[in-house]
Amino acid sequence: MAAFTSKDVARIAGVSQSTVSYVMTGKRPISERTRQRVLDAMEQLTYEPHSGARALAGRRTRVVGLVVRFGAGGDAFGLLPFIETIANSARAHDHEVLLVTADEGSAGLRRLAGRALCDAIIMMDIEEHDDRVPVAAALSVPVVLIGVPADPAGLHCVDLDFEAAARMAVDELADTGHDEIVVVGYPASVMERGLNYVGRFLRSARRQAQVRGLPLTVIEPVEHGQEAAAADQLLTRRTGGRLGVVVPHSDAIVPLLNALRKQDVVPGRDISFIGLSPDREAGQSDPPYTNISVEPRDVSRRAMETLFWLLDPSSGVERPPIDLVAPRLTRRTTVMPTPSN
Amino acid sequence: MAAFTSKDVARIAGVSQSTVSYVMTGKRPISERTRQRVLDAMEQLTYEPHSGARALAGRRTRVVGLVVRFGAGGDAFGLLPFIETIANSARAHDHEVLLVTADEGSAGLRRLAGRALCDAIIMMDIEEHDDRVPVAAALSVPVVLIGVPADPAGLHCVDLDFEAAARMAVDELADTGHDEIVVVGYPASVMERGLNYVGRFLRSARRQAQVRGLPLTVIEPVEHGQEAAAADQLLTRRTGGRLGVVVPHSDAIVPLLNALRKQDVVPGRDISFIGLSPDREAGQSDPPYTNISVEPRDVSRRAMETLFWLLDPSSGVERPPIDLVAPRLTRRTTVMPTPSN
DNA sequence: ACGCATCGTCGATGCGTATCGACGCACAGC
């Protein structure tokens, strides 16, 4: 494991170092015969190019910076699937992933760009008013946001279409003849962080309820462990009409269902229930609930496509600056069917 | 943001480039006056050293490679806390974290070392017989394992002391006058992966039960969604004696508790229950269960200490090649107290 | 006053790769 250089490869293949380089980059034509000799030599030495030297000479690192926020809060509907998808996508483009925790704030961003640690950055957990966004916009490397801040400052954003999700939930309940909608709000810890999607969801739900002529109330907050109280609060709403409950905070769904069960309230019979969560959780829950999908993989895949397009605009079709992934409604057991008169 | 170089800093400070370098590394004495001038110049330009150039010239990258396995399976008691702790620790040493998914197998390892992408590697989710371990051992960079394989091949390992945990669980039940112990085994998906701790836990539990003269049975497998069946199987054991249940697979704990509740079996009254899980989960569960802690943060912190010690052995005390973190038992409500005769 | 060690700084060099200009060659057209 003595670490070979392209010069070693060149010597063995009987060519010059620059030829080896051209074989790797393909930026100049190389005869098939020479090419093969070089590839053989590489194989023989198990040669790997030195990434530092590459970054220095080529001005690109083949590294993607990933800025995530670990501190709990926000829907923890899996940071992992996001990271996994991003890692796989990076790998597919022969890029590495450098992890930066958001606790560092914008200092991490400056480091990534200033030290030439990566060619592009993908930043998650964007808040509605996020200090890091203007900093990111001023960097010399392209940045893609997962989440949509109030002012994207020209950066590309990818996110689930929370407004469409809210409309979808309201429409589903309206279409099935409900009289009233209650949205279980986000816990204070999430609200405080001003995560962008919180506001977008609630506003859109209110608007759509108005359009459909349904009264809509937001109950809040539902803190962890307080789900029983929320369930109570929720049930006092039940005036004998058809009540539909929408729970956008995925962490609150299962506890709420449990709290309802304890009170012998059966979703799908006594009230209706729609959650915003990954499909898998919704299907495996007891009972399986009607949900609007939040698929991290879709979102991060799109974000990576945008990122690589920014790195090489010639490589694909133009990407929209704000790319919202359409949610999907899956009907299960928890929405009461339209009464058949 | 034109990206300044140390030469720019040197020019502004009125010194040579090498002096700037020595100010940064501290490898040669620099007068306080000069030092300050250089630091001022750096500040003024918001200079950041080019990491590629640094890696090339200095032969170290200040990057830690982190190899994780995303594919579900194994106790998913939070990959995130591990990653977070590792990221923070790296940051504290002015190192970055490069993420490699284990799906790539040992190819990822070779890439990390071959391309000089990092100075050291930390590898998680080690299996009892893990192909990657011999590869890792042959690399030119130090590697720390989180988990203990059958043959560590000379690598340093850090892990929870699962054997002590098993002994602890058995002792707790024995000390409180139980007649029989049932260990709820791991699901087949985990067993198949041959994760090292599974075997270590089960073997140690059996041994200790023998020492304490208690019959111990292992029920398996408990697949996701099959917890009710497991609960049935478990309760058939109840011959009127004092039955203690140990659940090492943290993901199975809450579903099992739920299944028991449905059958009106109250842990702490009718049977005893000990789970292996993070303290937080145990305390917030309903009911809070007696648990043996599995604290990812402790483990990964120790792993990082070992890693940085390997990078600079003069920096601290020698580290043991196999470093097991002692578990901790927290008594809550689910173990029946010793009958007072 | 003179040699000697120490401190602080500088210039030069090398790290491994990408890239630019040059050059030799075969082959086309005339």
Add this chain to the structure above:
DNA sequence: GCTGTGCGTCGATACGCATCGACGATGCGT
């Protein structure tokens, strides 16, 4: 046969920093 045109290859250079040897300045002892 001679010039032009790509094609394939080479040599040289630059990238930004760490490090080594050198060297002037200073303070010490005698």
